[in-house]
Amino acid sequence: MQVHLNTIHKQFGSLVANDEISIQFEPGRIYGLLGENGAGKSTLMKILSGYQQPDRGEIALNGVVQHFATPRQALAAGVGMLYQEPLDVPVFTVLENFLLGRADDGQRPQQSAKALAQLAGRYGFQVDPHEHTRELSMGERQQLELLRLLAGGAEVLILDEPTTGISAEQKDLLFASMRTLAREEGKTLILVSHKLDEVQELCDYAYVLRKGRLVGGKQLPCPNQELVDLMFDELAPRPARQTAPGDVLLDLQHVSARTPRLELEPVSLHVQAGQVLGLAGLEGSGQELLLRACAGLLPLSGGSLRLAGEPQPDWDYPRARQHGVAYLAAGRLEEGLIAGLTLTEHMALVSNAHGLLVDWLQNRQLAAQHISTYQVVGQPESYIENLSGGNQQRFLFAMLPQNLKLILMEHPTRGLDIRSTDWIWEQLDRRRADGTAIIFLSADLDEIAARSDQIAVFSGGRLLRSVPAAETTADELGHLIGGAL
Numbered sequence: 307m308q309v310h311l312n313t314i315h316k317q318f319g320s321l322v323a324n325d326e327i328s329i330q331f332e333p334g335r336i337y338g339l340l341g342e343n344g345a346g347k348s349t350l351m352k353i354l355s356g357y358q359q360p361d362r363g364e365i366a367l368n369g370v371v372q373h374f375a376t377p378r379q380a381l382a383a384g385v386g387m388l389y390q391e392p393l394d395v396p397v398f399t400v401l402e403n404f405l406l407g408r409a410d411d412g413q414r415p416q417q418s419a420k421a422l423a424q425l426a427g428r429y430g431f432q433v434d435p436h437e438h439t440r441e442l443s444m445g446e447r448q449q450l451e452l453l454r455l456l457a458g459g460a461e462v463l464i465l466d467e468p469t470t471g472i473s474a475e476q477k478d479l480l481f482a483s484m485r486t487l488a489r490e491e492g493k494t495l496i497l498v499s500h501k502l503d504e505v506q507e508l509c510d511y512a513y514v515l516r517k518g519r520l521v522g523g524k525q526l527p528c529p530n531q532e533l534v535d536l537m538f539d540e541l542a543p544r545p546a547r548q549t550a551p552g553d554v555l556l557d558l559q560h561v562s563a564r565t566p567r568l569e570l571e572p573v574s575l576h577v578q579a580g581q582v583l584g585l586a587g588l589e590g591s592g593q594e595l596l597l598r599a600c601a602g603l604l605p606l607s608g609g610s611l612r613l614a615g616e617p618q619p620d621w622d623y624p625r626a627r628q629h630g631v632a633y634l635a636a637g638r639l640e641e642g643l644i645a646g647l648t649l650t651e652h653m654a655l656v657s658n659a660h661g662l663l664v665d666w667l668q669n670r671q672l673a674a675q676h677i678s679t680y681q682v683v684g685q686p687e688s689y690i691e692n693l694s695g696g697n698q699q700r701f702l703f704a705m706l707p708q709n710l711k712l713i714l715m716e717h718p719t720r721g722l723d724i725r726s727t728d729w730i731w732e733q734l735d736r737r738r739a740d741g742t743a744i745i746f747l748s749a750d751l752d753e754i755a756a757r758s759d760q761i762a763v764f765s766g767g768r769l770l771r772s773v774p775a776a777e778t779t780a781d782e783l784g785h786l787i788g789g790a791l
Contacts, residue, residue, distance in 0.1 A: 307333050307367055307384050307461040307494050309354070314363035316349050318692040320685055323349040324360070325518040331462070336488045336495040338505035338512035338526070342537055342723040343696020344683040345515040347498050351464045355387035356380030367462070386460030390467045390721060392451040396440035403439050404454050425453050429483040441567075444589050445476030452483070462494045463487065467721050469504060470749060473588055474784065481508055500723045502530045538725055551759065552579035554615070555743045556600065556712060561609035563599040570595040571768040572609055577743045577760075579711075582734075584758030584775070585747040586783050591764040593747045594716065600745065601633040601714050602626040614711065630711035634718060638698045645691040649673045649684060649701060656705050676704035681729070696726040703733055710737065715746040719753060731757055751780040751787075763787060 309331040316324040324346045331337055341347050352358040354365060356374030365372045367383060374380040377387070394403045401415065404422050419435040426433045431449040439447060448468055455463060465484070469477045485508075487493045499505055505512055506527045513523045514536040522536050560572040570592045577583045585593035598604040600611070602623040611618050613629055626633075635641035643652065653676070654669045673686040680700045684693050693701065699722065706713070713734070719727040734744055748754050754761055758775040763786045770786060778786075 308369070309385075309462055309494060310364075310366040310369075311350070311354065312364045312366065314350060314353060314360045314365075316346075316353060316358065316360050319688060321683065321688065321692070322518045324353070326363070327515070327518075327520050329513055329520060331494050331496060333461075333494045334488055334492045335510045336484060336497060336508055338509040339496055339498045339515070340500075340502075340505065340512055340533060340537055341515035343721075343726045344517075344694040345537075346518040347515055348466065348694060350515070351387060351466065351496065351498060354380070354462075355385055355464055357387070381455065381458045381460060384459055384461035385464070386455035386458060386462070387464040388448060388451050388455065388466065388468060390470060392444075392447040394439045394447055394451060396438070398439055399435065400433055400437050400439060400442070400450055401435035403450055404435070404457065406454065421457070422453065425457060429453075429486060430479055431483075443472070443476070444470075445472035445480070448472065448476075448480065456487075460493075462496070464496045464498065466498045467500070468497070469499070469501065470717075470720055472749075484508060500721065502533055505533075506530070534724070537723070551581040552741055555579045555581075555613065556745075557612040557615075558596075558600070559610045559612075561596070561599060561611060562607045563595045563604050564607050565595065565604070568592060568595060568767050569607075570599070573762075573769045574609075575762060575769070575772060577712075577745060579741040579743055580738045582738065582744045582746070582757060582759045584754040584761045585745065585764065586751060586754045586761055587747075587764035587787055589749065591787075592767040592769075593762070593764045595767075596764075597714050597716060597745060597747055598633075600626075600712075601631060603633065630707075630709065632706050632710050632713050634702055634706075634713070634715040636716035636720065638695065638702065639691060642702050643690045643698060646689065648687050648689055649677065649682075650686040652690060652701070652705060656707075676701070680704040680733075696722045699726070699730065703730065709740075710742050712743045712745070713737065715744070717748055718746055720749070727753075751783045755780040755783060 311327060311329045314324050314327045327350060339347050349358065353360050356377040356379050372383055395406065401419055401422060405418060422433060422435055431453065433450065468480060484495055488495050497505060497509055509526050511523060511525055512533060514521050514533065516537060524532055554576045555578060557576045559574050562572045563570045568590060573596055585597065587593045595604060599606055602621050602625060611621050639645050650670045650673045653673045654664050657669060670686045677684060680703060682700045683697050690698060719730050738744065755775060755778065760772060761775050761778065762772045763770045763783065765787060
């Protein structure tokens with residue numbers, strides 16, 4: 307299906323997200339859509355998929371102008387979007403999610419399960435129609451969402467950062483299915499990604515947005531530097547990291563924790579002041595349980611925790627905050643920020659003032675100061691959900707208290723471009739220099755290897771090994787995660 311976006315314009319207050327963008331996508335091809343965080347990629351694709359409506363401009367499919375008020379209308383016309391976080395219902399089964407949002411076609415459950423199995427088999431996916439979606443890995447959830455969109459009649463498929471948090475085997479299977487969909491079935495695929503190597507490997511052509519405008523395109527493959535030059539004005543060289551850890555700050559002795567789905571076997575680790583500890587492992591391997599236990603968000607089921615040499619027998623999140631521990635969750639809008647509030651209102655929430663009245667002028671000035679200091683694309687009056695993922699992450703860092711002892715982070719740079727990723731770690735390195743310890747988990751093994759001083763590898767709820775980052779590589783970490791000791 308041919309797609310023509312003609313002079314699409316979208317504005318949120320004073321922020322222009324899409325500035326008169328015109329792009330054409332042809333059937334049977336895979337396109338990359340590139341740009342730094344806040345460039346307007348997600349907004350443009352949300353408009354194409356019916357999630358948002360443009361202020362002006364047109365969408366034409368095979369030459370016919372379309373007006374989508376909802377994603378359901380877009381899918382009915384043949385456009386579906388696979389979001390970075392699949393839109394499934396955890397308490398539903400695979401089959402129930404497969405049928406979610408579709409008009410009743412009169413099929414019985416057995417017939418629907420057969421249709422699901424046939425569609426999955428076409429692309430090499432393994433699905434159990436009776437399994438609950440909450441038991442699936444991220445890659446399996448993506449496969450289910452892709453099948454649901456195809457069953458709904460999608461001829462144009464938009465995939466937003468689809469390889470985040472999935473295994474190498476799942477990525478290979480996803481890429482093989484995308485090639486089949488484009489080359490053999492003639493569908494139009496659009497890949498939104500910051501991973502240039504994946505775009506080069508998979509795509510035929512890449513469009514590049516910068517600051518809400520289309521700045522060019524490249525036939526692929528081409529040198530990565532040509533894409534980087536289009537995406538950014540200029541990238542500063544990455545400064546060398548100086549590692550000088552101090553005394554032991556956090557000491558874990560035989561710490562265990564559990565949820566209904568997973569039990570973390572006893573872990574003994576320590577992190578020193580100014581040190582970065584990276585937690586590596588496939589999703590659901592136990593590293594998230596350890597991180598949340600360290601933050602006091604999950605009670606210890608065994609073992610002991612000492613902070614700066616002091617035992618902490620009644621460790622919980624309020625106590626952790628009082629002792630200079632901060633936690634940045636992966637779900638920015640689910641746990642870190644509050645949709646429906648402005649940047650000024652967020653500053654009021656973390657203000658040190660505890661009186662009965664809120665000084666809105668002061669908080670607005672503080673928000674404006676942080677917007678400038680942390681290079682956030684937005685205004686004090688902007689609603690947080692209207693910011694891009696990278697700008698939401700920057701504002702989360704702006705809200706962190708000063709003089710922290712320990713920062714705990716889940717996927718701190720997931721979905722961020724090169725510039726934003728380097729900027730995040732520049733802020734963290736400044737805190738390290740002041741003695742703040744950092745523990746983070748990431749699905750990006752290159753990030754784990756490059757940013758950590760020490761790396762703890764998890765699998766199946768247990769700590770496999772702790773290794774100095776200087777003595778390993780991302781490739782070796784991949785083998786460790788796979789169980790090779």
